[in-house]
Amino acid sequence: MTDSPNAREQRSGARLFCEALVSEGVDRIFGYPGGAVLHIYDELVNFKDSMTHVLARHEQGAVHMAEGYAKVTGRVGVALVTSGPGATNTVTGLANAYMDSTPLVVVSGQVPTHLIGTDGFQEIDIVGITRSCTKYNYLVRSAAEIPEIMREAFYLAASGRPGPVLVDIPKDLTAEKAVPALPDKLNIPGYEPNLFANAEALEKAVDKILAAKRPIFYVGGGVIHAGGTAELKALVETLSVPITITLMGLSCFPSAHPNCLGMLGMHGTYAANMAISEADLIIAIGVRFDDRVTGNLKTFAPNAEIIHVDIDESSIDKNVKAHISLVGNAKDVMQQMLDNLWATPTPAKERLAPWWETIEAWKAFAPLGYDHHPNIIKPQFLCEEISRLTGGEAIISTDVGQHQMWLAQYYKFKHPRYFLTSGGLGTMGYGLPAALGAAIAYPNRQVVAFVGDGGFQMTMQELATAVQYRANLKVVVMNNGFLGMVRQWQEVFYNHNYSEVDMQCQPDFVKLAESFGAVGLRAEHPSQLTAILEKGFATEGVVVLDIVVSKEENVYPMVPPGAGLKEMILG
Amino acid sequence: MTHHIKVEMVNRFGELARIVNLISGRGFNIEKLLIHTTDKPDISLAKLSLAGDRNKVDVLIKQINRQVRVTEARILNEDEVEKDFFFNSERSSE
Numbered sequence: 001m002t003d004s005p006n007a008r009e010q011r012s013g014a015r016l017f018c019e020a021l022v023s024e025g026v027d028r029i030f031g032y033p034g035g036a037v038l039h040i041y042d043e044l045v046n047f048k049d050s051m052t053h054v055l056a057r058h059e060q061g062a063v064h065m066a067e068g069y070a071k072v073t074g075r076v077g078v079a080l081v082t083s084g085p086g087a088t089n090t091v092t093g094l095a096n097a098y099m100d101s102t103p104l105v106v107v108s109g110q111v112p113t114h115l116i117g118t119d120g121f122q123e124i125d126i127v128g129i130t131r132s133c134t135k136y137n138y139l140v141r142s143a144a145e146i147p148e149i150m151r152e153a154f155y156l157a158a159s160g161r162p163g164p165v166l167v168d169i170p171k172d173l174t175a176e177k178a179v180p181a182l183p184d185k186l187n188i189p190g191y192e193p194n195l196f197a198n199a200e201a202l203e204k205a206v207d208k209i210l211a212a213k214r215p216i217f218y219v220g221g222g223v224i225h226a227g228g229t230a231e232l233k234a235l236v237e238t239l240s241v242p243i244t245i246t247l248m249g250l251s252c253f254p255s256a257h258p259n260c261l262g263m264l265g266m267h268g269t270y271a272a273n274m275a276i277s278e279a280d281l282i283i284a285i286g287v288r289f290d291d292r293v294t295g296n297l298k299t300f301a302p303n304a305e306i307i308h309v310d311i312d313e314s315s316i317d318k319n320v321k322a323h324i325s326l327v328g329n330a331k332d333v334m335q336q337m338l339d340n341l342w343a344t345p346t347p348a349k350e351r352l353a354p355w356w357e358t359i360e361a362w363k364a365f366a367p368l369g370y371d372h373h374p375n376i377i378k379p380q381f382l383c384e385e386i387s388r389l390t391g392g393e394a395i396i397s398t399d400v401g402q403h404q405m406w407l408a409q410y411y412k413f414k415h416p417r418y419f420l421t422s423g424g425l426g427t428m429g430y431g432l433p434a435a436l437g438a439a440i441a442y443p444n445r446q447v448v449a450f451v452g453d454g455g456f457q458m459t460m461q462e463l464a465t466a467v468q469y470r471a472n473l474k475v476v477v478m479n480n481g482f483l484g485m486v487r488q489w490q491e492v493f494y495n496h497n498y499s500e501v502d503m504q505c506q507p508d509f510v511k512l513a514e515s516f517g518a519v520g521l522r523a524e525h526p527s528q529l530t531a532i533l534e535k536g537f538a539t540e541g542v543v544v545l546d547i548v549v550s551k552e553e554n555v556y557p558m559v560p561p562g563a564g565l566k567e568m569i570l571g
Numbered sequence: 572m573t574h575h576i577k578v579e580m581v582n583r584f585g586e587l588a589r590i591v592n593l594i595s596g597r598g599f600n601i602e603k604l605l606i607h608t609t610d611k612p613d614i615s616l617a618k619l620s621l622a623g624d625r626n627k628v629d630v631l632i633k634q635i636n637r638q639v640r641v642t643e644a645r646i647l648n649e650d651e652v653e654k655d656f657f658f659n660s661e662r663s664s665e
Binding site: 127131132191314 | 580581584585588589592593596613614629630633634636637638639640641642643
């Protein structure tokens with residue numbers, strides 16, 4: 001901050017806003033200026049020592065950057081936009097963050113108070129529009145409210161089940177003078193996130209775990225949000241229980257760990273889907289039994305009892321009935337479980353030997369695999385090479401579709417918060433800006449955006465942002481010239497009737513990269529792939545790697561929509 | 572089946588909108604709705620009726636309870652509904 005704030009001195013709403021950001025420890029704002037936020041942008045210049053503003057090329061990009069920043073740091077991501085189209089352009093990002101429980105504070109300018117409701121220039125009721133895709137949202141009604149609302153917004157975004165909060169501030173209030181006032185304690189009746197599970201239910205859960213013959217952990221993004229990876233590893237290893245992970249949870253447990261069966265669900269591994277189907281006990285932690293995970297609910301885990309740990313009570317019994325529900329923070333509840341286990345003799349590994357024998361047989365029956373081609377780069381090979389060359393030490397993001405599933409299958413994850421993907425909403429165009437947010441948060445880490453040619457073209461203008469801020473960002477475009485996942489569904493379920501999935505006209509991604517001031521590289525033959533990836537990863541700055549892969553490859557295994565998990569098409 | 576629901580929330584603009592938005596977004600039609608302030612100055616009370624599958628309404632109630640400034644949401648029991656003038660009143664369309 002430029003000077004120490006005098007508590008009793010009047011200041012503008014814009015200044016109160018900037019001071020609030022500083023007091024929340026914000027160091028990066030991703031945004032795009034416009035008429036309704038001019039007073040704020042004018043004031044921001046005075047806070048350059050505390051906060052850096054990153055100028056996106058589109059408000060959707062700004063929000064995805066803030067998401068990427070939030071996911072890798074575990075802190076609240078901040079985006080700042082103007083009213084009207086600036087605000088509506090944030091909706092996809094807000095919805096994405098809402099579905100994937102990402103803590104965000106998005107601040108939009110609004111037309112001056114006296115113009116609200118008059119269809120003023122760039123006026124839109126963004127609070128109304130975003131009610132169903134924010135954890136909470138505010139329309140500010142006086143400058144004096146700004147400090148308290150901002151404090152609340154950050155608290156709500158980060159606590160409980162994290163999520164996005166929108167704060168809409170009319171322009172006149174950013175000029176209005178007020179004395180900063182904050183209550184000693186936030187008062188939010190009706191909001192009290194539960195950290196610890198009910199002790200009695202927890203004891204019952206532990207008894208069930210110790211008695212189960214075919215138990216399995218099914219864990220997801222909630223473990224990462226809670227910072228519970230150490231507790232999870234301790235539990236899995238103490239109990240010798242297998243573990244399967246959702247897309248959102250992938251980085252919370254090492255992929256190469258012997259207990260790890262990989263991802264489950266529509267494109268999950270054979271072993272994971274068989275194990276969850278045959279289990280007698282599912283210990284579900286920080287997951288929500290999404291339809292892409294469960295397949296047909298009627299045939300989902302027919303013989304299993306379910307222990308469901310989640311901080312969001314409304315996720316429990318929503319899709320699948322839990323036999324024991326433990327409402328609490330994944331990290332704290334797992335620690336409670338560990339404390340209980342240490343009080344009782346740990347189960348002998350031998351007890352689960354028959355279960356593990358069956359699982360090993362499933363693993364051997366249908367491991368992930370593909371056939372190499374002498375002249376065409378297979379996308380699975382590309383994912384394996386990215387995994388091998390980065391050693392699992394890169395922060396990696398994806399868009400949505402085939403490339404996302406192949407990466408989820410073939411990349412060996414090692415560290416939590418190193419994987420950014422749009423899971424719930426399935427947002428094409430997320431990968432590049434999210435990776436850029438991560439690269440800006442951690443300039444010294446290797447960051448890779450792994451995107452398809454379709455998704456890349458939705459937000460590729462953010463290459464300009466990446467170059468402007470000298471990000472160390474590698475963009476690997478898995479280029480098959482198709483909207484691949486839609487094409488796959490049309491092939492498998494619509495009798496090869498390809499309808500509007502052929503991206504016949506593509507830019508030359510190498511020249512495109514160069515026109516942005518980035519480096520462009522291309523590999524078209526398997527013999528070039530490793531060298532091009534190595535060269536790209538070793539080059540400083542922004543590099544776009546156009547990797548031309550086989551056009552009509554399918555992601556397998558695949559559970560057809562509406563089918564049970566055991567009805568996998570293995571390819 | 573029709574369910575009669577009570578929702579207690581902070582008396583503040585936009586709170587009812589969040590709840591109505593949530594309900595309508597899931598395809599439930601609100602058949603009756605009453606909202607008023609209470610003797611607690613910062614709390615409003617809404618009563619509403621809607622038809623739907625009990626399991627789905629149970630999930631809906633949890634999602635209403637998840638709303639930041641909702642202090643209580645639940646399905647009222649038969650006794651409570653019987654004693655409540657609002658739920659037993661009829662209104663003509665004129």
